[in-house]
Amino acid sequence: MEQTMKKQKTALTPDEKQRKRSRTMRRIRQYFPFYIMLLPGLIYLLINNYLPMTGLVIAFKKIDYSLGIFASPWVGLSNFTYLFSNNDGINALRNTILYNLGFIVFGNILAIVVAIALDCVASKFLRRFSQVVILIPFLLSTVIISYIVFAFLSPTTGFMNNSILPIFGIESIKWYNEPGYWPVIITIVYLWMSFGYNSILYYSTLISIDKSLYEAAVIDGASSWQQIRHVTLPGLKFTIITLVLLAVGRICYSDFGLFYQIPQHSGMLYSTTQTIDTFVYRALLELNDVGRSSAAGFLQSILGFILVFTANTLVSKIDRDSALF
């Protein structure tokens, strides 16, 4: 009955309109408990996510706490020109994007290789055991990881300087004073803490690929590499695109703990470890510079939004089904 009502596209007589309205009312009453269930979550989203979005206007204002956020005077783009007037802001933006590009490329390649390895190993024990173990780093907080990194890199007592470097006859390195090493260190730490999760994600897609495709490929004389190239990777295509698109949308964001805590906020490392998130935090809570930090936050939100839409449009032009939305 409802179905036919829905499908009816011709103009309705007043009587029918009335009936339709009362039906809608009845439906709303019937679904009332559901709206009550949705309410707490909606309130939370409003406070935690939507209210702060209106605060993006702060980036164009000079905040005067005595007037409040909305009564504070507009200052146009001066927060942005100030943000880019010295190298700090540009440096943070550059670091964030370059690190994320590296993470996307290396992170996905490693995770795909591990997923294929999990799928291929003959030993059931090794497969199960490694699935359990590679997720352990994912359980650790960045604070704990910063302790572990420190155990390796401490200039005086660290494992690297005491046990590894002497083997190769290399002098001790003051890791926390030398920015040059940190792009490598941060990337390794990132891969270490995240590859397990992504590998399992890819692996779960892999095991759903139809086995007969591989058998057919073997009958056609495909080598292992050709099986990977022509069966496995196409099977993973959708997952790869989804993960990369989501990562592109977050290309201006960074894991605060990874860039703040792992380098122990050593000032000497800012040139290679400062990202937008640590920059915003330092400007806000250490320098109380609301203007610059909200301008940086604004860029982060807007750029991410534009990027994910652009990337999604590109993907949907190439292959409609692979697009995220």
Add this chain to the structure above:
Amino acid sequence: MINNNKAYSVFFNALLIFLVLACLIPFWLLIASSFTSETSLVQNGYSMLPREFSLGAYEYLWNARGSILRAYGFSILYAVVGVTANVVLTILFAYPLSRSDLPGRGFFSLVLFIPMLFNGGLVPTYLVYTNILNVKDTIWGMIIPYLLLNPFLVIMMRTYFTTSVPNEVIEAAKIDGATETQALVRIVIPMSKPIIATVSLMTLISYWNNWTNGIYFLTTRTDLYGIQNYLNDVMNKAAFLQSHVTGNISAADIPSTSVRMAIAVIAVIPLLVAYPFFQKYFVKGITLGSVKG
């Protein structure tokens, strides 16, 4: 499953063994150094096998358990309250969205989806929580901001409800006279244990490991710190002491290296203990999460 030749199989086996070791060894270094005597740590540095085995760090912790137990207690409080509230909110949001006939379903899905792509950033969020909700320097600062509802987990749970709880079962319950709420509590929730376990574990990880809320919102009430913020604080003081010879922090305020490592080990234990029980669900959850929202 690729039908692989010998070279590939050797490579894949070696790779997995290497990665398993790469995951375990750093963690082992942390544990080993907590069992090493302080003098040996200072003289010889961190090593994989304690050169001088010692329970000194743990004895020290036991004798000074006051402040650590306190931080631990707050961590447990935040985790219990946070996880419970999060799971309840997630179920309550996901269940209506799983009903394909709900009027306005598309709108509510959109409301949930937008925050996954777009947010106001730290400054406005910070101002909302400190100026409007006044959570600064209260325990709510550790529970409410950022962590109470994760849209990603809601979508995961909704997908589970739609795919694994047959509509007929709910209809049958309603014919038997159950209200929507009763159907949810008596039928849907008991049938959804795997996804509830997954969401609980994911949320437990984010609450237990959360320390950023602590540095944003507990700026003066450091006595409310959970174990992660406690560790973070100790680490910062130690780093400060190393870079500044004189300062207002004295070495006596900071636990020695092996003690710090021991605290870190203790902080990891709850998740490591919970993990094997949840592991099966966890892998399933990651899989479910990959289903297109």
